[in-house]
Amino acid sequence: MKPDARNHHLDELNQDFLYHLGLDTNMDLEAMFGDVQYVCMGGSPVRAENFANKAAEFLGLGIPEGGAQPIGKTERFSMFKVGPVISVSHGMGMPSMSILLHELAKLLDYAGARNAKFIRIGTSGGLGVEPGTVIVAEEGVNAMLKSTFEQIELGEKREYPTTLDRQLAQGIIDSRGNIKAELGKTMGTDDFYEGQGRLDGALEPNYDEDKKMAFLRRAHEEGVRNIEMESTAFAAFCLRAGIPAAVVCTTLLDRLKGDQVTSTPEQLGQFSDSAQCLVLQYIRKQLSQATV
């Protein structure tokens, strides 16, 4: 986090409870987290744990006996640390992501790890790309197809830009090797069913198949290559904080060709793996260059 983005009110606190992480400033956060360089986030606790173990193996850090263990409480988020990498779950949707970002940014600031990069690794619905393609976001766009994140503060709406770090995105793309990956805009929505134009929600929708397809085609024409539920809040927060950030999501299907996932479970597993491997290839390259 850049110093001028930091909340000056924090200086007035005797002790800061990072409530949803189960950590506080009476702990030796510098010893625990001072060496963090990369924070990798995924939706579920299972994915966060898998990624931590995969990172340990891939980066040659050695997996601890019994696998990586969570730090802090696990009621809301599950956080793991292997070497300079944090792997943490963010739940589903922008509000959950937003809570995590505030507490993580404070945590790393207190720990003195002020140059860490934040990378969200997830799954998504694709638009006009072959299922399994990894999209590295150039920027987040909201459900109105605008490159902004709207937040209400004390009853007033505010909009924040959702640009992501182009250099980081390009660096990740350049590490792709055999992984199918490309740049594109990532749309972040506040709902999985009606918010993403699905026709299989519980309630009778206000639109039909034709209107759905017209909207998805319009989004594709405007450069959107995938749809998920966190990108705009994530991009806006990191931009405000001065934290270099990337959104790296596998596409599980092509929404322009249908809403059903037709890949086999094996293929789906491989798709999910691709986004994680792409990020690990990038991190390994960066760490080895730093050592040279």
Next chain:
Amino acid sequence: MKPDARNHHLDELNQDFLYHLGLDTNMDLEAMFGDVQYVCMGGSPVRAENFANKAAEFLGLGIPEGGAQPIGKTERFSMFKVGPVISVSHGMGMPSMSILLHELAKLLDYAGARNAKFIRIGTSGGLGVEPGTVIVAEEGVNAMLKSTFEQIELGEKREYPTTLDRQLAQGIIDSRGNIKAELGKTMGTDDFYEGQGRLDGALEPNYDEDKKMAFLRRAHEEGVRNIEMESTAFAAFCLRAGIPAAVVCTTLLDRLKGDQVTSTPEQLGQFSDSAQCLVLQYIRKQLSQATV
């Protein structure tokens, strides 16, 4: 769910995967869930499990050996069932809640349990009430203090009313016994820090203590008695679906007197317990009346 709210597109599906619950319509959902009368939701998997065991004991259903076991997958939500009661976690925030509501409403419709009531039980920040008071919501209001929930569908904003079932709310209040409980408006926000006017987020806020207090006082004057992160999406969905719904949240502190939680851990545990007990007292009364 009332029949005319149901999405007619579902009739065209050969099989419906309730993806985030890990259940599908090839299972015998009627045998598994046909007798459900109450769906109780809480934020975290830990609370959902605790409530299930507490419900089994309180309603005299007998706790299964080893405690209640989750049904379906637990990667996104954790769902338990004891007798006619489902206890399930919804994560944090409206988008996560919204995914759960769509899949739960479909689940119960497929199971033939079409008269179930939905009750969210949670914790919240209070406004002008003694910490520990349970607020039963008359309606949800959004962060603009309007009684609506805004959703973007195919690039267009739509607003849905957030009225809750008054009879159900009053029924819960009437079951309070020694529990301190009152009716009030519950504000639902999309963020815990800047979205609720806190001054201890990571980033320099756009407001100060005076502006924060002016907004909180205005909210109180307009009838808001507590603040959480799910009420408006929950109320709007249930109203559209024709599902009787209630939001029952303990207050952990009085935001008009400060942002710090000053109660002891024992008191906080008791506060959380109150909202759960209040709902169980209501359910027990209803079930015993039905038996007579």
